Amino acid sequence: MTDTRRQSPSGLRAVTGRIGSIAGHHQSLTILVGLALVGALLPLISAVPPFSGFGTQKDWVGGFADAGVFVLLAVGLNVVVGFAGLLDLGYAAFFAIGAYTYAYGASTFTGLQTPFWIMLVAGAVVAAVFGITLGAPTLRLRGDYLAIVTLGFGEIVPVVALNADTYTRGTNGIVGLAQPNAYGLFGITSFPITNPWPWYITVLGIIAIAFMILYRLEDSRLGRAWVAIREDELAAASMGINTISTKLLAFAIGASTSGLGGVFYAAKLGVVDPTQFHFDVSFTVLAMVVLGGMGNIWGVAVGAFVIFEIQHQGLKQLGAFIQSLNVPVFQVPVLGSVDLGGINFLKFQFLLYGLALVAMMLLRPEGLFPSRQRRHELHEVAEESEEAAEDTSEAVKGA
Amino acid sequence: MSRPRPSLGRWRLPVGAVIALVVAFLIILFGTLIGPEGTIQMTLGRGVQLAETQYINALTVGALYALVALGYTMVYGIIELINFAHGDVWMVGSFASWWVITSLGVSGPITDPVWLVIVLILAFSISMVATGVLGVIIERFAYRPLRNAPRLAPLITAIGVSYILENLIENLISDSIVTIPRPIPNTELNLGLFSIGSVNLFVIIMAVALMAALHLFINRTRLGRAMRSTAADRDAAQLMGVNINQTIAVTFFIGSALAGAAGVVQGLYLGYSQFQIGFYGGLRAFTAAVLGGIGNTTGAAIGGFVIGFLEVTCNVFGYGKWSEAFVFATLVLVLVFRPTGILGQQQGDRA
Numbered sequence: 217m218t219d220t221r222r223q224s225p226s227g228l229r230a231v232t233g234r235i236g237s238i239a240g241h242h243q244s245l246t247i248l249v250g251l252a253l254v255g256a257l258l259p260l261i262s263a264v265p266p267f268s269g270f271g272t273q274k275d276w277v278g279g280f281a282d283a284g285v286f287v288l289l290a291v292g293l294n295v296v297v298g299f300a301g302l303l304d305l306g307y308a309a310f311f312a313i314g315a316y317t318y319a320y321g322a323s324t325f326t327g328l329q330t331p332f333w334i335m336l337v338a339g340a341v342v343a344a345v346f347g348i349t350l351g352a353p354t355l356r357l358r359g360d361y362l363a364i365v366t367l368g369f370g371e372i373v374p375v376v377a378l379n380a381d382t383y384t385r386g387t388n389g390i391v392g393l394a395q396p397n398a399y400g401l402f403g404i405t406s407f408p409i410t411n412p413w414p415w416y417i418t419v420l421g422i423i424a425i426a427f428m429i430l431y432r433l434e435d436s437r438l439g440r441a442w443v444a445i446r447e448d449e450l451a452a453a454s455m456g457i458n459t460i461s462t463k464l465l466a467f468a469i470g471a472s473t474s475g476l477g478g479v480f481y482a483a484k485l486g487v488v489d490p491t492q493f494h495f496d497v498s499f500t501v502l503a504m505v506v507l508g509g510m511g512n513i514w515g516v517a518v519g520a521f522v523i524f525e526i527q528h529q530g531l532k533q534l535g536a537f538i539q540s541l542n543v544p545v546f547q548v549p550v551l552g553s554v555d556l557g558g559i560n561f562l563k564f565q566f567l568l569y570g571l572a573l574v575a576m577m578l579l580r581p582e583g584l585f586p587s588r589q590r591r592h593e594l595h596e597v598a599e600e601s602e603e604a605a606e607d608t609s610e611a612v613k614g615a
Numbered sequence: 616m617s618r619p620r621p622s623l624g625r626w627r628l629p630v631g632a633v634i635a636l637v638v639a640f641l642i643i644l645f646g647t648l649i650g651p652e653g654t655i656q657m658t659l660g661r662g663v664q665l666a667e668t669q670y671i672n673a674l675t676v677g678a679l680y681a682l683v684a685l686g687y688t689m690v691y692g693i694i695e696l697i698n699f700a701h702g703d704v705w706m707v708g709s710f711a712s713w714w715v716i717t718s719l720g721v722s723g724p725i726t727d728p729v730w731l732v733i734v735l736i737l738a739f740s741i742s743m744v745a746t747g748v749l750g751v752i753i754e755r756f757a758y759r760p761l762r763n764a765p766r767l768a769p770l771i772t773a774i775g776v777s778y779i780l781e782n783l784i785e786n787l788i789s790d791s792i793v794t795i796p797r798p799i800p801n802t803e804l805n806l807g808l809f810s811i812g813s814v815n816l817f818v819i820i821m822a823v824a825l826m827a828a829l830h831l832f833i834n835r836t837r838l839g840r841a842m843r844s845t846a847a848d849r850d851a852a853q854l855m856g857v858n859i860n861q862t863i864a865v866t867f868f869i870g871s872a873l874a875g876a877a878g879v880v881q882g883l884y885l886g887y888s889q890f891q892i893g894f895y896g897g898l899r900a901f902t903a904a905v906l907g908g909i910g911n912t913t914g915a916a917i918g919g920f921v922i923g924f925l926e927v928t929c930n931v932f933g934y935g936k937w938s939e940a941f942v943f944a945t946l947v948l949v950l951v952f953r954p955t956g957i958l959g960q961q962q963g964d965r966a
Binding site for chain 2: 297303340342353354356357358361362363365367368369372375376378379386405494499502503506510523563564566567569570572573574577578582592
């Protein structure tokens with residue numbers, strides 16, 4: 217690719233091309249720079265009207281830190297569903313396992329005070345072990361049989377957490393989880409509850425590390441093996457891929473990312489209880505992956521962020537916005553008077569969320585940012601001719 | 616992908632079913648004798664009596680799940696979609712029957728047999744037509760546009776539709792439990808060997824009759840043949856002149872109408888409904904469909920009864936809280952040894 221460097225940059229296209237080529241060569245650096253940019257921009261945007269009117273910057277940053285947890289969950293599930301093509305509907309189980317691991321490692325319940333940073337690794341490892349354990353019985357299953365078994369596991373974990381009172385304190389959940397300690401770095405010792413900034417920066421750091429690892433995995437021998445299994449398991453096996461270890465690694469790595477999210481979430485909230493980890497979490501994360509564009513790590517992260525913000529900010533603000541408009545009361549035949557301003561949108565948030573899911577899928581069935589490969593599969597004819605044209609024009613330039 | 620009918624021997628299914636029913640009864644009897652109730656001194660006769668009631672309950676709950684499971688399995692069989700909105704269609708059916716029964720002015724058991732029959736016919740027909748139409752509308756707007764999209768896209772719209780239905784019922788009708796008046800007077804009918812509650816008997820007969828009708832419809836009618844051929848190979852069926860859109864719409868109508876019937880049964884038997892029952896109940900029913908072998912209507916019925924028995928067994932042993940985990944654990948065990956369910960055929964490979 218030395219050709220691109222020799223070309224004289226002319227116009228915007230050449231500049232973006234150059235950035236693209238640098239990005240291609242230094243993936244980890246790109247991730248760091250990209251996340252730093254996003255991480256710096258988000259709080260800035262939230263301080264500008266109209267967003268600043270929806271809440272203080274502190275509220276926004278706290279929300280972004282929570283969104284970060286879902287970004288972690290989504291990129292983890294993306295390994296299982298997007299890369300390896302294994303439909304997992306019980307992903308919240310590993311989230312729960314990560315969270316409970318932290319609750320056992322650092323709370324007044326067990327009396328242990330293991331540092332948060334060690335627990336992050338421990339949570340990831342424990343979740344990975346569970347990923348393998350729960351993945352093992354499903355190896356023979358295909359397609360939707362796998363989906364329902366993972367759904368089952370996803371439900372068994374909260375049921376156990378709910379009913380094994382002696383070990384999990386049942387519905388009350390485990391409280392008094394320790395705050396992470398920054399050991400005086402940036403003048404912080406224990407992460408404060410009132411200040412969301414340390415949490416926000418921590419989750420950005422975790423996401424950066426997860427991104428770097430996952431991008432490298434995607435391009436590795438293992439990543440190619442996942443894609444091979446996704447496309448045709450039998451062919452992959454006959455080409456010498458060990459389908460058992462490849463699938464188990466997908467479960468383990470997907471679960472460990474979720475475990476990281478679980479530990480962080482538990483530490484931030486200070487409480488774990490079984491109701492936090494039901495099906496709706498698994499489904500929401502799956503919706504994030506599909507909406508973002510399966511197989512594309514950045515796309516999935518954006519999908520997670522968008523859905524999280526729709527759920528937690530968008531719908532609330534919509535209600536406030538409509539109320540602020542002072543819509544006159546309509547007189548509609550049959551229905552009588554319709555007062556749009558009087559509708560409590562919070563009550564209808566799941567309706568709007570459902571409508572958003574349906575609408576987004578109908579408009580972009582392949583997701584917002586489909587991975588290159590998937591885009592090819594879907595728009596084979598159109599894009600192939602387009603790219604062929606591009607190739608020839610580049611060839612002409614190069615000559 | 617071809618889906619051959621299960622080739623069970625002529626007597627294997629009935630004989631197997633009878634053996635399974637007897638074994639199930641013995642397990643429940645064992646449970647009542649050693650379970651929390653049995654720990655007090657209990658005679659064998661009293662134990663048998665209690666076990667009998669539980670056994671009938673298991674059959675009734677099983678019939679309910681089987682009716683819902685049929686809808687899942689039909690839709691899956693024909694377009695390979697896990698229709699997560701189906702459980703909520705069932706919930707809507709129970710609310711429809713609540714609306715019919717209360718607006719007819721029924722508030723309790725009806726003694727006049729003619730009026731009772733009229734109420735039941737109205738409840739069943741209105742609920743079934745309402746949910747059937749609802750199913751067709753859902754298919755038309757949420758699934759049909761995505762028929763050639765990636766496989767997970769309609770799954771997400773199904774989840775979206777499920778949220779929409781739950782929220783509409785929650786906000787427009789009731790956000791708490793509604794009590795559905797039970798029009799059938801509950802009397803114990805003595806049938807010689809054992810006695811059975813009139814409601815239980817009605818529910819079981821109704822479910823079995825609907826299943827038999829479905830079986831005849833699929834195997835004996837022109838539309839049923841169109842459904843089978845569409846399930847086997849959609850493109851080939853289309854080339855042979857089958858109207859695919861119409862066939863899929865009919866499948867959704869029938870599946871959803873069965874869910875509507877299950878909704879009426881929910882009201883008759885349990886006497887309540889709530890906007891959230893669709894999700895968890897639907898999940899049980901879907902588990903039943905998978906347990907029996909998804910895409911197979913006989914399997915769905917068997918799966919429904921198995922789940923009913925598992926739940927009741929958990930209760931008699933005193934582990935009712937764990938029934939959810941127990942049901943799923945059983946599912947995993949069955950699938951480990953039979954990866955395509957009890958009656959499922961080994962499928963060809965598909966990515």
